[in-house]
Each structure stands twice: as C-alpha cells, then as structure tokens.
Amino acid sequence: MAKSGNKNKALPIYVLNGPTLNLLGTREPEIYGRTTLAEIGKLTAARAKTHGLAIVFRQSNHEGELVDWIQEARTKGCGVILNGAAYTHTSIAIYDALKALDKPIIEVHLSNPHAREPFRHRSFVSKVATGVICGLKEQGYLAAVDAMAVLIKDKA
Numbered sequence: 001m002a003k004s005g006n007k008n009k010a011l012p013i014y015v016l017n018g019p020t021l022n023l024l025g026t027r028e029p030e031i032y033g034r035t036t037l038a039e040i041g042k043l044t045a046a047r048a049k050t051h052g053l054a055i056v057f058r059q060s061n062h063e064g065e066l067v068d069w070i071q072e073a074r075t076k077g078c079g080v081i082l083n084g085a086a087y088t089h090t091s092i093a094i095y096d097a098l099k100a101l102d103k104p105i106i107e108v109h110l111s112n113p114h115a116r117e118p119f120r121h122r123s124f125v126s127k128v129a130t131g132v133i134c135g136l137k138e139q140g141y142l143a144a145v146d147a148m149a150v151l152i153k154d155k156a
C-alpha cells in the first residue's frame, strides 16, 4: 500500500499583516498595546502548534506584496488571517485577491476600528471575511487561530 507521506499534513495558516504593524510595541501603545509584531508572531505560532498547525507569518507596508501573498495562499495555505491595517479601509486590490481565495478568511484588528474615527468603520476585508475579530489586542490573533482550526476541520 502506498504511504500517505506528508499528504495529510495540513497546509500552514497564512497570517498576514499590513502597513505600519512593523512598529507595534512603540506605535501608539495606548491603542495597540506594547507587544511587538515579532512577539505576536511567536505567540501565534505557539497557539497554532497546539492545534497541530503551522503558520506563515508576514508583514508588508506594500499593498501589492500583500496581494501576492494572498494569491500564494491559494495553493500553499489552508486559510488566511489578515490584519490589513490601513489597507482594510481602502484596498479593492486586497478585496479582489481575497475574493479569489476559496479558503477561510479571518479579519483581525488589535483595536476596535468601529469605536474609532469614521474612516475606519468601512472594511473591504469584512465583505469577504468568514469572520472578524477586533479590539482584543494580540489575543485576537490567538482567537483567530483557534477559530481557523475549527473552520479547517469543518472544510476537510
């Protein structure tokens, strides 16, 4: 009988972060907390591991790069957790890329954009997201991983 090898190994969750999230820790800590993005990456990877899952954790200040990574997740990822940061509120390119992704999508924000300036109340990501988690600081990433683990199992 042929060995299944790595065939049954789940693909990683793509955890993608948009502009200026590289400055977490020092950027407006009263809004975003003091945890750095590198720390969030470690915490998120550890939580994924408890579900037997791996993550690809990336950040870019460039819209096109985020689009490229969302497209990459079409074949190399099991789903996308996205904090699109400011592009959440402006990017039709990211919206289109997400629409072409037939995988679970969880939108995450450290802050609660609905309790902030009106220009943050519109999200193009929400229109195509499976679910949205906001206002829980870095805990939101961990909740997103837990939810993604369930969504992936439901899909399998």
Ligand code: DQA
Binding pocket: 019, 020, 021, 083, 084, 085, 086, 087, 088, 108, 109, 110, 111, 112, 113, 120
């Ligand atoms: C954010 C909220 C966005 O409105 C903002 O532009 C960000 C961060 C958050 O995680 O709270 O850069 O996505």
